[in-house]
Amino acid sequence: MRKKLLLSISILFFTFVLGLFGYLLILSAGDYVVDEKKLVMDSASKLVDENGNVITKLYLENRDLVDIKNIPDHVQQAFIAVEDSRFYKHHGIDVKAILRALYKDILAGGKVEGGSTITQQLAKNVFLTSDKTWLRKTKEVIISINLEKKYSKQKLLEMYLNRIYLGHGAYGIQSASKLYFNKDVSELTIAEGALLAALPKAPSTYSPLVHADKSIERRNLILSLMESQGYLTPEETVRYQGKTLTLDVHHHKKDPALLTYIDMVLQEAKEVYSLSNEELLRGGYTITVPLNKHVQETAYELFQDSSYFPGTDENAEGAFVLLDNKTGGVISILGGRKYVEKGLNRSIVKRQPGSTIKPLAVYGPALDEREFKPYSLLVDKKLAYGKYEPENYNDIYKEEISMYDAVIESANAPAVWTLNQLGIETGKKYLGKSGISIPDEGLSIALGGLQQGISPLDMAKAYRAFAAGGKIIKPHFINKIIDRNGKVVGTVDYEEKEVFSKQTAWYMTRMLEAVVKSGTGRSGYYNGALAGKTGTTNYPHKEGAAKDAWFVGFTPTVVGALWMGYDSTDEEHYLKYGSSYSTKLFKEILTKSNLSQQSLMAFTTPEDVEELEAPIRIKEVTDLHANLTFKPFGLFTIRLNWTPLEDRRVEYRIYEKSSTDLKYIGSVKGEGNYEIENVNIFTLPTLCLIPYNPQTDQEGLESNLVRPEFFSKH
Numbered sequence: 056m057r058k059k060l061l062l063s064i065s066i067l068f069f070t071f072v073l074g075l076f077g078y079l080l081i082l083s084a085g086d087y088v089v090d091e092k093k094l095v096m097d098s099a100s101k102l103v104d105e106n107g108n109v110i111t112k113l114y115l116e117n118r119d120l121v122d123i124k125n126i127p128d129h130v131q132q133a134f135i136a137v138e139d140s141r142f143y144k145h146h147g148i149d150v151k152a153i154l155r156a157l158y159k160d161i162l163a164g165g166k167v168e169g170g171s172t173i174t175q176q177l178a179k180n181v182f183l184t185s186d187k188t189w190l191r192k193t194k195e196v197i198i199s200i201n202l203e204k205k206y207s208k209q210k211l212l213e214m215y216l217n218r219i220y221l222g223h224g225a226y227g228i229q230s231a232s233k234l235y236f237n238k239d240v241s242e243l244t245i246a247e248g249a250l251l252a253a254l255p256k257a258p259s260t261y262s263p264l265v266h267a268d269k270s271i272e273r274r275n276l277i278l279s280l281m282e283s284q285g286y287l288t289p290e291e292t293v294r295y296q297g298k299t300l301t302l303d304v305h306h307h308k309k310d311p312a313l314l315t316y317i318d319m320v321l322q323e324a325k326e327v328y329s330l331s332n333e334e335l336l337r338g339g340y341t342i343t344v345p346l347n348k349h350v351q352e353t354a355y356e357l358f359q360d361s362s363y364f365p366g367t368d369e370n371a372e373g374a375f376v377l378l379d380n381k382t383g384g385v386i387s388i389l390g391g392r393k394y395v396e397k398g399l400n401r402s403i404v405k406r407q408p409g410s411t412i413k414p415l416a417v418y419g420p421a422l423d424e425r426e427f428k429p430y431s432l433l434v435d436k437k438l439a440y441g442k443y444e445p446e447n448y449n450d451i452y453k454e455e456i457s458m459y460d461a462v463i464e465s466a467n468a469p470a471v472w473t474l475n476q477l478g479i480e481t482g483k484k485y486l487g488k489s490g491i492s493i494p495d496e497g498l499s500i501a502l503g504g505l506q507q508g509i510s511p512l513d514m515a516k517a518y519r520a521f522a523a524g525g526k527i528i529k530p531h532f533i534n535k536i537i538d539r540n541g542k543v544v545g546t547v548d549y550e551e552k553e554v555f556s557k558q559t560a561w562y563m564t565r566m567l568e569a570v571v572k573s574g575t576g577r578s579g580y581y582n583g584a585l586a587g588k589t590g591t592t593n594y595p596h597k598e599g600a601a602k603d604a605w606f607v608g609f610t611p612t613v614v615g616a617l618w619m620g621y622d623s624t625d626e627e628h629y630l631k632y633g634s635s636y637s638t639k640l641f642k643e644i645l646t647k648s649n650l651s652q653q654s655l656m657a658f659t660t661p662e663d664v665e666e667l668e669a670p671i672r673i674k675e676v677t678d679l680h681a682n683l684t685f686k687p688f689g690l691f692t693i694r695l696n697w698t699p700l701e702d703r704r705v706e707y708r709i710y711e712k713s714s715t716d717l718k719y720i721g722s723v724k725g726e727g728n729y730e731i732e733n734v735n736i737f738t739l740p741t742l743c744l745i746p747y748n749p750q751t752d753q754e755g756l757e758s759n760l761v762r763p764e765f766f767s768k769h
Contacts, residue, residue: 094181096120096218098339098539099230102320102346105534110348111313113321115336118226119233120539123213125241126228129286130248131212136280137252139173143208147174147199174199177215221251222258223306235263237305245287246295249277267300312355315390316346318397319532328536328545339539344532345384350377350648357647358392363640364619365632372622373637374401375644376515376530377615382549383519383528386613388512399622405508406618409590409634410465410575411607412503414563415489415517416482417474418462423485423559426477429566429667430457430750433469440498445471448591457751459670462566463574465589467502474501488554489517489527503590514607514616517554521563521586522609524661525555558664565667567608568658576606579639581646584657585610591633594624601630606638610645611656617641671704673746676758681742683734683763691734693763697744699727706747711740712760722747739763 099114123131135142141149149172171179178198202211221231231251232240243251253261253273263270275296282292320342324330330338354375357363364371377387390400421427435456437446445467452468461469474482475498482500486493491513495505509517512530520527528551536544555563567586570576575589587608594600602624607616617637621628630636660666679697686692695709703725710717720742723729734740744758 094214096214096227097337098227100335100338100340100342102317102342102344104346104348105343107343110344110346111310111317113317113336115333116226117224117230118217119229120217120227120339121213121229121240123209123216125239126213126216127241127243127248129245130228130240130243130251131216132281132284132286133245133248133252133277134216134255135173135212136284136286137277138176138255139171140280140284142173142212145172147201147203148172148196171195172199173215174202174211177211177218178202180218219255220258221254222262223264233305235302235304237303245291246274246278246298249281249295250274250300252277263300263302264304271300309396310352311394312352313346313348314396314398315388315394315400315402316344316351316385316532318390318400319385319388320344323532324536327531327533330536330544340544341537342533343535343537345379345382345386345534346532347386347648347650350387350644350650351389353648354387354389354644357640357644358389363636363643364392365630365636366621367628367631370621370628371619371630372401373617373619373640374404374511375615375617375641376402376511377613377644378515378519378530380519380522380609380612380614382547383516383530384534384547385530385532387615388532401618401622402512403510405510406605406620407505407592407603408503408509408514409592409603409605410467410470410503411514411588411590411605411616412486412505412509413462413465413470413501414521414567414588415491416486417470417477417501418458418566419521419555419559419563420482420485421458421473421477422562423555424477424481427458427473429459429562430670432456432751432753433458433461434472435461435466435469436472437468438472440471440475443471443498445498445502455753457670459566459569462588463569465570465575470501471498474498485554486517488552489520490529491517503592511616511618514605515614518587518607518609518616519614520554521560521567522611522614523551523560524557525560526551526553528552557661561661561664562667564658569670571608575634576608576638578635579642581642583610583645585642585645586658587638587641589634589638594629597626597629599631600624601633604630604632604634604637606634606641608641610650611658613645613650615641617644668704668750671702671748671750672700673705673748673753673755674700675756676700676707676744676746679742679744679758679761681761681763683736683739686732690732691736693731693734693739693742695729695731695742695744695761697727697758699725700746704749706749708745708747708754710743710745710757712743712757713741717743734763 096118097116098118098120099112101112102110104110175195178195217227220226223234225231225234228251229240232238232243236247250263250270253270260266261270261273278287278292278295281287282289321332321335324335325332358373361369364373372391374391375387375389379386388402390402432455435453437452447467456466456469479496479498479500483493491509493505493507516527516530528549531547533547535546538544564586567588571585571587576587585608587606590605591601592603594602603618603620605618617640619637620630676697679695682694684692684694706722706724708722709720709729711720720731739762741760741762743760746755
């Protein structure tokens, strides 16, 4: 008897030691098996506007993390009731459930039932595969016990509810709540919570979107389990089981209008903030962007209308960029009409800029170097510069033309002449200051004939100098990035660089405003202040064909560029018309976007700059009359009369004309009369009048010739 007692005690002691050793082994093994980095869940990042409104989500898994305190008790109870009724009683493994499952496995001769707790499911989903083997189950037990040792029940339940897959791309309870009910998890009712708790077992089988009847059936089962476990009264259970399926489905789909912008955000996050694409898609960041969603969607919709793209077929392409004048934030960007994710982004592809380069490489530098003024006369002749012989698009040459009119008419010959006078290196210097580097060395720079070209994004950036007092700023797509813990990862650097003087920028603004009002940029309609420049490059192998069509312009608040053409132009694929179409589309985007009541705004003259007077336009005077009068002490006087032009700044020069030349007599400004005293009536002169433009130092055409006739005494 004594031997049996000692044997029993020995067995019990050995069992205790073995159990203790096993438990300690489990705990020590857990330190090697549990990699806590794996518990960090992927969560969706959000793009928000400057008011905090969510624009879109970026993710590998559509998951929004939520704190357990924001998940209602009845939602937690629904999941516990169906997944692990003894969750708050066990320490990671439920021995009763395991023994029951083991018994059924032995009877079946294989693994047929699981006894997994919520902690075990979390361990399996995070650290293990879903193989049903004894070795995996052993690891699961080890990890579960260690998870329970390290984390509270509430934290484990929080991790579980945030991690589980609930169908249709929704990971975690918050994303599922938004998907099925379009509400925050904190607002879920008991019936809604039970419906979500029905999904983890088989998300597709019990999907309320696909199998409504099965979904309701399983929801009601879970409500019954909640009643049997004391979470609901029988009356509450019956009432909730009688509710119909009320969904408010809110699918998150990728908006095609946003694809270019998203790609640019991902690129900037990587290059500026050292955040990889994968990290941004899984890190739960909140990214504040300068995007104006209304403008973006308006531009996208208009880009789908083929009538704006005058190509030989439906495949003519385009690109559009719009920046905030003040900050350089990109309000809108389109990399193509049918842009696809990570596709060819035409907003950063270099194209021949045509005449849009003239203000940047020729006229802006000419003004800034003080070599010319807005009304300085430029040579407008068909000249050869070695083998290079530029031509005006209309083949009309005026001998001389003011810079103002050369800009408005987009004349080629005076632009090349001016760059030749200024120097190619000077023009390139200003392009470099604008952030544009080109290898070209010829005068064709003046007309945008470049080896590589300039991208729409760079054109918008460069034109910002005219819109903002001569300074450029680097365009940006991210204002601020905050991580999932609320820490600011980075903010944009608003650093400006001067390209032109404030005076030069203002002169160019006024001239480019005239381009839109009365020059090559007058196509289309826009009821607001707008300045800009058109540009067209021809396709030389087809008469009348265009390769690139541009409009680059700005308002008091935004600056942008619009390009259209083909990715590859050939004799079958080209634009049938030029910049009038890009100009019209640019204006249409602004008009339909209603940017901050922009149509009511006008350009405001900056302080400390000289205003640019409107151009003086002189015309021929054809109604000159001369009368001979007698004045006391003045003897005989010739009085000249004519109809003066409306512009009171015009000067009228009076000449005596002989058979060989003109003799200057005098002048008057803005008036329609002039007197010549002490005239010898025996040799009365033949007279004429010539209007004079003091802005350009140009005389107009001679008036009609007159000889005075005796009229009356004065």
